[in-house]
Amino acid sequence: MKHLHYHTCNLCEAMCGIEIEHCGDDIQAIRGDKADPFSRGHICPKAVALQDLHNDPDRLRHPVKRTADGWVPISWDEALEETAQRLHAIQQEH
Numbered sequence: 001m002k003h004l005h006y007h008t009c010n011l012c013e014a015m016c017g018i019e020i021e022h023c024g025d026d027i028q029a030i031r032g033d034k035a036d037p038f039s040r041g042h043i044c045p046k047a048v049a050l051q052d053l054h055n056d057p058d059r060l061r062h063p064v065k066r067t068a069d070g071w072v073p074i075s076w077d078e079a080l081e082e083t084a085q086r087l088h089a090i091q092q093e094h
């Protein structure tokens with residue numbers, strides 16, 4: 001069953017509105033969103049390539065942490081907690 005998902009292209013500051021036609025995880029088309037008040041249906045070729053980024057087997061799909069043994073997957077809660085702690089430590093130091 002086809003569905004339409006409306007989003008914003010995040011590849012540059014223009015933030016064009018996009019309409020994504022998909023069937024589950026299978027993206028079938030990416031078009032400009034004609035109802036977007038700023039881009040009014042315009043997109044450049046990079047927005048169409050969002051599908052390639054989405055399907056790239058090397059795309060990160062979860063947070064990872066660098067350790068002495070290499071990159072290891074961690075949960076979002078762990079990633080956010082560690083980021084908050086380290087940001088706080090940097091703020092205190094400087």
Ligand code: SF4
Binds near residue numbers: 009014015016046047
């Ligand atoms: S569609 Fe092109 S111009 Fe619009 S936000 Fe994406 S990259 Fe930028």
